[in-house]
Amino acid sequence: MATTTLARKPSVWTPGFLAWLGLLGVLVVIGLVSAFWVFVRGLVLTNMTDIVPWGLWITIDLSAIALGAGAFTLSAFVYLGGYKKYHSIVRLAVFIGFIGYTSALLTLVMDIGRPDRFWHPWAYWNVHSVLWEITWCITIYLTIMILEFLPVVTDLKFFDRWPWVRKVAHILHKAAPVLALLGVMVSLLHQSSLGATYGIVKSRPIWFKPSMPIMFILSAVAVGPALTMAVAFVTEMITGKRRVDHQILFNIARFSGFALLVYAYIKIWDLASVTYYGRMPAVNEALSLLYRQTAYNFGFWFGEIIIGLVIPIILFLVPRFNRNPKYLVLGAVCAVIGVIFNRWDITVTGLYVPLEYSPGTQYQLPAGTYFPGLVEWGVAIGIVGYALLMLTLGTRFLPLFGDPKPRSQAGQGD
Amino acid sequence: MSKKKTKVKLELTRRDFLVVAGAAVGSVVAAETLTTGLLSPFANLKQQQVEGVAEAVHESGAGVFHWGMVINLDKCIGCAYCQRACSATNDVAEGMEWNIVVEEKNTAGNTFYFSRPCLHCQHAPCVEVCPVKATYLRSDGLVVMDYDRCIGCRYCQVACPYDARRFNWERRHVDDNAWIPTWGIPEVDRRPRGVVEKCTFCIQRIDKGLENGLVPGEDYDATPACVNVCPVEARVFGNLNDPNSKISKVIEENATLRLSEDLGTNPSVYYIPPKEGL
Numbered sequence: 001m002a003t004t005t006l007a008r009k010p011s012v013w014t015p016g017f018l019a020w021l022g023l024l025g026v027l028v029v030i031g032l033v034s035a036f037w038v039f040v041r042g043l044v045l046t047n048m049t050d051i052v053p054w055g056l057w058i059t060i061d062l063s064a065i066a067l068g069a070g071a072f073t074l075s076a077f078v079y080l081g082g083y084k085k086y087h088s089i090v091r092l093a094v095f096i097g098f099i100g101y102t103s104a105l106l107t108l109v110m111d112i113g114r115p116d117r118f119w120h121p122w123a124y125w126n127v128h129s130v131l132w133e134i135t136w137c138i139t140i141y142l143t144i145m146i147l148e149f150l151p152v153v154t155d156l157k158f159f160d161r162w163p164w165v166r167k168v169a170h171i172l173h174k175a176a177p178v179l180a181l182l183g184v185m186v187s188l189l190h191q192s193s194l195g196a197t198y199g200i201v202k203s204r205p206i207w208f209k210p211s212m213p214i215m216f217i218l219s220a221v222a223v224g225p226a227l228t229m230a231v232a233f234v235t236e237m238i239t240g241k242r243r244v245d246h247q248i249l250f251n252i253a254r255f256s257g258f259a260l261l262v263y264a265y266i267k268i269w270d271l272a273s274v275t276y277y278g279r280m281p282a283v284n285e286a287l288s289l290l291y292r293q294t295a296y297n298f299g300f301w302f303g304e305i306i307i308g309l310v311i312p313i314i315l316f317l318v319p320r321f322n323r324n325p326k327y328l329v330l331g332a333v334c335a336v337i338g339v340i341f342n343r344w345d346i347t348v349t350g351l352y353v354p355l356e357y358s359p360g361t362q363y364q365l366p367a368g369t370y371f372p373g374l375v376e377w378g379v380a381i382g383i384v385g386y387a388l389l390m391l392t393l394g395t396r397f398l399p400l401f402g403d404p405k406p407r408s409q410a411g412q413g414d
Numbered sequence: 415m416s417k418k419k420t421k422v423k424l425e426l427t428r429r430d431f432l433v434v435a436g437a438a439v440g441s442v443v444a445a446e447t448l449t450t451g452l453l454s455p456f457a458n459l460k461q462q463q464v465e466g467v468a469e470a471v472h473e474s475g476a477g478v479f480h481w482g483m484v485i486n487l488d489k490c491i492g493c494a495y496c497q498r499a500c501s502a503t504n505d506v507a508e509g510m511e512w513n514i515v516v517e518e519k520n521t522a523g524n525t526f527y528f529s530r531p532c533l534h535c536q537h538a539p540c541v542e543v544c545p546v547k548a549t550y551l552r553s554d555g556l557v558v559m560d561y562d563r564c565i566g567c568r569y570c571q572v573a574c575p576y577d578a579r580r581f582n583w584e585r586r587h588v589d590d591n592a593w594i595p596t597w598g599i600p601e602v603d604r605r606p607r608g609v610v611e612k613c614t615f616c617i618q619r620i621d622k623g624l625e626n627g628l629v630p631g632e633d634y635d636a637t638p639a640c641v642n643v644c645p646v647e648a649r650v651f652g653n654l655n656d657p658n659s660k661i662s663k664v665i666e667e668n669a670t671l672r673l674s675e676d677l678g679t680n681p682s683v684y685y686i687p688p689k690e691g692l
Contacts, residue, residue, distance in 0.1 A: 042607045043566075044584035050510075053568040053581060113566020113581065113608025120546040120565050122445075131569050132545035175434050202677050203539065203575030357576045357673045359487075359685065359692050360518025360528055 012396065024389040031382005034375040035110055043113060047373035052351045056372035056380055057111040061104045062194055062343040064387075065138070066216070067336060068100025069224030071145060072187035074252075075180040089244050089252070090180075091152055092400045093228040098145045099390045101138060103383050110379050130196045137190030144183040147172050155399050192217040198346055205282035206290070207350050211270040218266060219342060222259030223335045225252045226312070230332030233325040235395045243401035246325075253328045257316030260335065264309045286353040293367050296349045299341055308338010480536075480555035481615055481630065482654040482682040483641070484664050485529060488689050489648040492517060492527030495597075496640035496649065500531075502598030503616065503639035507590050510580040512613035513640055526688040531640065532557065532578040532613035533673060533681035540570035540579065540612075548609075555654070555682055556615055564609040571610055575677050579612045598639055615651070616640075631660060654682065 038045055048055045074093040077086045109115045121135040151173040153159075154166040172179075192213035198204070199212025229252040232244045275287055290296035315321045315331030322328065352368040372380070394400060492515060500506060500513040515529040534557045535541075540549050541557060548564035551557055571579040585607040594600060601618050605611045616638035623629070623636020630636040631652030641651040652661035670684040 042584045043581075046583075048583075050571065050577075050580055053571045111567070113568070113610075114564065117546075117563070117565045120548075120563060124546040124548075124563060126544055126547040128542050129545045129569075131543060131567065135545055171430050171433055174430050197569070201539065201543075201573050203573060203674075351572065355575055355577050357530075358516075358518060358528055359671065359673065359687065360520060360526065 017396075020392065021389070024385050024392065027381050027385025028389060029382075030378050031380075031385055034378025034382060038110060038375050038379070039115070043111075045373060045375045047370055047376065049368070049370070051354075051366070052348065052368040052370040054111075054347050054351060055370055056344075056348075056376045057107045058347050059340065059344045060107045060380055060383060061111070062347065063336075063340045064100040064104040064107070064383075065191070065194060066100075066220040066339050066343065067224060067227050068097035068104075069187065069191060069220035070226075070228035071097025071100075071224070072141075072184050072191075073221050073225050074228065075148075076184045079177045079180040080184060085245075086248060086252075088401060089228060089232060089248060091149075092232060092244075092395075093225070094145055094148055095152075095394050095398070095400055096228055096231060096391070097224075098142070098149060099387050099394075101142045101145065102390075103387050105138065105142070106386065107379065107383055130193050130200060134190045134193050134197065137186045137193070141183055141186045141190065144179050144186065148176055148179050148183070151176075152398055152400065156397070188217065191220045198350065203355060204350055204353065205280065205286040206353060207346070209270070209274055211266065211274075212346075215263065215267060215270065218259065218263040219339055222256050222263050223332075223339045225259075226256035226316070226332040226335050229253055229256070230329045231391065231395070232401075233329050237325070239395075249325075249328070250322065253316045253322055253331070256332075256335070257313050257322070260309055260313050260316070264305075264313065267304075267309075282356065285356075289353060289367060290349060294349055294352055296345060296352075299345045299349070303341030304338055304345065307334050308341055309335075312338070477655060478554075480654040480682065481534070481620065482555065482652065482661055482684065483531065483615070483638075484650040484661055484668075484670065484684045484686060486648045486650075486668075486686040487526050487528060488686055489646045490515075490527040490529060491646055491648075493645060495643045495645060496529060498593045498597040499639040499643035500613070501591065502593035502595070503601055504614070505591055505594070505600035505602065505604050506580075506611075507582075507586055508592070510582075510611070512578070512580065512611070520688060520690065520692045522690055524688070524690055530576060530578070530673075531615070531638075531683065533576055533679070533683040534615060535679035535681045537678060537680045539573040539575065539677075539679065543569045543573045545569065554620075556617055556620075557612075558614055558617060559610065559612060561605050561609050561611065566608040566610065568610060575674055575679060576681075579610050581610050582607050597643070 046055065046057075070093040071090075074086055074090050077083045078090050109118055112118065121132050122139075126132045151166075151169040154169040159166050195213035195216030198207040199209055202208050229249045232249055236242055236244075274283060287296075312331040312335040315327045315334070321331075348370055352370075354367055494515040497511055497513050497515050501508075501511060504512060506512050513529065513531045515527060518526055518528045520526060534555060536551065536555060538549070538551060538557050541551050544550075545567065546563055546565055548560050549557060549570055550560070566581070568581055571581060582605050586604055591600075601616075602614075619636050619638065620630045623633060626635075628636035631641070631650070634642055637651055638649075641649040650661050650664050652659040654661060654665075656662060664686075665684055668686045670686055672681045672684055
């Protein structure tokens, strides 16, 4: 059994690596200090108000979950589609998914007013609530990912001492296809329900549309694998070790490119039908207000369309670029920024539009304004630090690139 | 790598299957006993809290009562006494008013005053979106909150089309309510930091009043504070399901409107528009 662990060179702690860990440690400490203050004083420290009750943290939640979608997409490739050669990247994808989901849950615990009651959705069910369903799906999916991932962790040398742990983990490993299948179903459900969280709210004109869940899941399916691909390339650039066959990564990039095309297609028609042809009075008013008073238009066309769609589609699909890892990483970074732009635009800008229920003409709620406060940035920095720290330690110490065959080569070339 | 598709083979022995299945069944049973069963740490919670249904409704079965309100915008003089009485009686913090009064103009340019409590929608978005059933619809038509259950996610606030919900962003200061005791004495506990709150139609008065054989809307002690304090009787409260109640007659005799009816929320608050129109 002991031979299954990878042999590693002892010279892991290079100065550069230590400096990087130190930097990440500082980020995490900033996050912890901010979180501590929020727990002591309450959400009053944030810049959220009754007008804009959701802000940066919800944006992080949504983005982190969308970016974790590589896990279920690539699992579906392997276990549903039967493309076994992608197996070598599934572990990495699941690990990134795990980081994304834990980041989201950590931020969510910060965001709710009563973190001590985080368990209430399990005890008190409101089956009509999309948010309830999302909470359930996310926690179930996180459990599935942990189970899926357990064999990887127990393959560490550390567990040589307790062979029974490894044994249990390997029984679970045999169930991996079943778990992955379950995970794919649960993911499909909640990735789209996150869009429905907005899409069902009738009182908010620019949210209320049936395309919302579809656009959420499409963007997640497109960008999640791209992020996994980029992480694989970046790890390779830093360590100089080719862990995953480049052809696989190129294929993932191509897939992402096509998925982004589909997403762009639906997005453009959504834009046309909702804003151009639709002309519902409330939607028109809301959009004209957003155009006049906020950077919504810029955020949409520049952030979501150009950065988030046009550039990555070109880099992922045009043959001149899509064989070069650097362009592919750039494309993935752009796509990630696009998703974050999109989630911010939906969450925060959607809330800027004042509610119109008054029968008169004078009284209107003021249009919302919101810019994240210090503690909000602090927690955000901490979350980013946490994610990068996990990623660094994971890619360094876990057998993430679990290609069954070239195991003997994996430890070489430091 | 030449073969594109390879079936992933699922190798499960009977033993593995039994282990996995046993673990699954075991965890379901454990979850059940731990959440709602014998070992539940929530066992000390009231059953009505666990079920999230309107057990607090006393002898009132569904359909007997439907509490509603009429606000006569033609009578309202904009004194905002209702806002003060509400804030004193329910100990509402400044800036978090459950009941707002604002000046408005109609299309002819004339001023009128508009006020808005919670509208107690019968198809309330806040009830639907709450992930923990902290907000629920009682069988007497009231939309009520369980502050002990709210997790403070603020989805209800986002979903309410009428801006009727307020979040406790911080712990309240001891003496932040200037309306006490001039405008009333608090009848309910302060809400803690981190939960959402809203108008209840003074549910404490309705429930207590019914216990004592009073009629909400007619007897002072069983009627919401905002209705009692109004100097021009612009607000009428009562049972919409009773055709002989005062409120039913007012609705019958006047043209009324409800806010944003196109949203399908079916509010329990009716407005009588100003005579010169809106």
